[in-house]
Amino acid sequence: MNTPPDPGRLYREFAKGIWKENPVFVQVLGMCPMLAVTNSAINAVAMGAATAFVLIGSSFLVSLLRSFIPKQVRISTYIIIIATFVTVADFTLKAAVPSVHKELGAFIALIVVNCLILGRQEAFASRNSVRLAVADAIGMAAGFAFALLCLGATREILGSGSLFGHLLFGEHFEPWVIMVLPPGGFIMLGVILLFFGFLRERKIRRRTRVSEEAAS
Amino acid sequence: MTRRDPRLLLQSAPFLRRGITTPRLMVDVLIALVPVVLAAVYFFGLSAILVIVAATAGAALTEWVFGPDRRRGGSLTDGSTILTGVLLGLCLPPGIALWMAFLGGAVGVGLGKLVFGGLGQNIFNPALVGRAFLQAAFPTAITTWTQQGAITELLTIRPSNFALPFMQAPAPAADAVDAISAATPLGLMKFQNIPTGVEQLLLGNTAGSLGETCAIVIIICGVILAIRRTFDWRIPVSILGTVAVFSTIVWLFDRTEYPSPWLMLCSGGLLFGAVYMATDPVTSPITPRGAWIFGLGIGLLVVLIRIWGGLPEGVMYAILLMNAATPLIERIAQPRAFGRGRAVA
Numbered sequence: 001m002n003t004p005p006d007p008g009r010l011y012r013e014f015a016k017g018i019w020k021e022n023p024v025f026v027q028v029l030g031m032c033p034m035l036a037v038t039n040s041a042i043n044a045v046a047m048g049a050a051t052a053f054v055l056i057g058s059s060f061l062v063s064l065l066r067s068f069i070p071k072q073v074r075i076s077t078y079i080i081i082i083a084t085f086v087t088v089a090d091f092t093l094k095a096a097v098p099s100v101h102k103e104l105g106a107f108i109a110l111i112v113v114n115c116l117i118l119g120r121q122e123a124f125a126s127r128n129s130v131r132l133a134v135a136d137a138i139g140m141a142a143g144f145a146f147a148l149l150c151l152g153a154t155r156e157i158l159g160s161g162s163l164f165g166h167l168l169f170g171e172h173f174e175p176w177v178i179m180v181l182p183p184g185g186f187i188m189l190g191v192i193l194l195f196f197g198f199l200r201e202r203k204i205r206r207r208t209r210v211s212e213e214a215a216s
Numbered sequence: 217m218t219r220r221d222p223r224l225l226l227q228s229a230p231f232l233r234r235g236i237t238t239p240r241l242m243v244d245v246l247i248a249l250v251p252v253v254l255a256a257v258y259f260f261g262l263s264a265i266l267v268i269v270a271a272t273a274g275a276a277l278t279e280w281v282f283g284p285d286r287r288r289g290g291s292l293t294d295g296s297t298i299l300t301g302v303l304l305g306l307c308l309p310p311g312i313a314l315w316m317a318f319l320g321g322a323v324g325v326g327l328g329k330l331v332f333g334g335l336g337q338n339i340f341n342p343a344l345v346g347r348a349f350l351q352a353a354f355p356t357a358i359t360t361w362t363q364q365g366a367i368t369e370l371l372t373i374r375p376s377n378f379a380l381p382f383m384q385a386p387a388p389a390a391d392a393v394d395a396i397s398a399a400t401p402l403g404l405m406k407f408q409n410i411p412t413g414v415e416q417l418l419l420g421n422t423a424g425s426l427g428e429t430c431a432i433v434i435i436i437c438g439v440i441l442a443i444r445r446t447f448d449w450r451i452p453v454s455i456l457g458t459v460a461v462f463s464t465i466v467w468l469f470d471r472t473e474y475p476s477p478w479l480m481l482c483s484g485g486l487l488f489g490a491v492y493m494a495t496d497p498v499t500s501p502i503t504p505r506g507a508w509i510f511g512l513g514i515g516l517l518v519v520l521i522r523i524w525g526g527l528p529e530g531v532m533y534a535i536l537l538m539n540a541a542t543p544l545i546e547r548i549a550q551p552r553a554f555g556r557g558r559a560v561a
Contacts (some may be wrong), residue, residue: 178352
């Protein structure tokens with residue numbers, strides 16, 4: 001029971017969240033913060049960090065308490081644990097970076113209902129050891145933050161001609177107003193999903209071609 | 217036994233064909249657009265050609281790169297992409313930067329058509345998707361109308377066409393052509409309550425998008441296309457009829473506040489949209505009853521948006537909204553194959 005998992009397994013659980021089972025590009029989870037707060041790269045980073053804190057913290061705690069939580073009330077227990085970490089994140093952001101907290105507004109509190117977090121508790125943390133659960137949470141959080149940053153950076157570059165507040169194109173940039181508005185989030189997310197779908201399909205095509213050549 | 221009887225020809229229905237193919241249809245419409253393009257060049261100079269070419273290039277390049285055909289560019293030969301590009305170019309203002317027109321063509325074909333699976337699968341008219349994207353992305357540039365010219369200014373090119381990609385147009389010099397901005401007849405009516413004369417509207421001597429100003433040319437081309445049965449005549453007729461009736465009712469309530477039915481019919485993109493955009497065979501209903509309902513919906517929406525909406529013009533949104541409703545319209549307008557009475561779905 002207490003044998004530590006081998007490092008290879010640990011690494012695999014971490015790495016799958018970044019690319020192979022990326023929460024946004026593959027599982028299409030957590031769309032609400034994805035669309036709502038990615039109109040600039042800095043907001044995306046703040047949201048990614050807050051989500052990572054909540055996800056890692058609650059995965060750790062849920063995995064630690066997994067033998068004490070009764071099956072019948074597990075979901076509400078997870079929610080209470082998640083809500084605790086969200087409150088901590090909320091107050092910390094408010095104290096440390098009030099301007100970012102103001103930008104993100106209600107979406108910090110809404111991390112509670114991010115189905116990515118609850119999904120990881122139910123699917124992974126509640127049935128694996130603490131080390132594996134934390135490795136999984138770090139991987140998923142990194143994947144989520146990566147996706148947020150992809151979307152936030154493209155939308156900020158096109159929508160205001162800047163990245164992290166630095167002007168990229170000079171004064172005379174013509175902003176694509178739509179990109180900082182909600183429809184721009186949907187369009188850009190669609191384009192990014194299309195791109196990742198294309199990459200996946202190409203990989204599968206190559207693999208089948210290789211196996212066909214090997215067979216013939 | 218294996219030899220076939222030479223006198224017996226086995227064939228399945230249909231036996232009557234009109235010999236119309238997709239490329240024929242598209243080329244028909246493209247030919248009917250030539251007078252509209254010439255009118256645009258007459259009033260707006262060489263800028264018109266540049267904008268249309270840029271939009272078409274964006275559309276064609278996107279189709280070439282992402283098109284469904286295995287053979288590179290194979291789907292370009294059906295002409296529909298070129299038509300989309302030309303239509304998009306004709307509904308842009310003359311002073312728009314060429315990179316925006318190019319982007320509009322690319323977005324229209326990419327997001328309006330190819331993501332749905334190519335020609336015949338799209339829900340929305342691709343040219344209007346491109347324009348709606350530009351309207352949402354660059355609301356200022358797409359509503360900056362420059363003064364129309366005359367034959368003497370045929371070779372004028374507006375410097376704002378040549379803004380660098382992603383950049384704003386440089387501020388125009390005081391004597392440049394694009395220094396004089398103008399309002400469209402609908403904008404004049406809505407914001408300053410100045411009506412424009414009908415003869416001006418018919419001839420097209422007003423500010424506006426490239427292809428929409430010259431009413432008489434569009435009407436003639438539309439009648440020719442309808443006689444050739446290139447499109448369903450019911451759609452433009454029901455759109456224009458609804459607008460005429462509805463705007464007359466509104467106008468009779470207050471003749472100074474609301475535009476007259478003539479102004480409504482001949483101004484803005486209504487004629488262009490009714491003839492060239494709403495009749496897109498992919499995104500409009502094919503049943504006769506469906507065509508009437510479709511046109512009725514567009515007409516009502518146009519008048520609603522123009523009179524009570526925030527924008528002076530609403531043809532684009534009206535057509536796009538009814539495009540979305542087309543599958544539902546088809547369902548309720550299904551003709552019954554045999555017998556009478558209500559069809560049982």
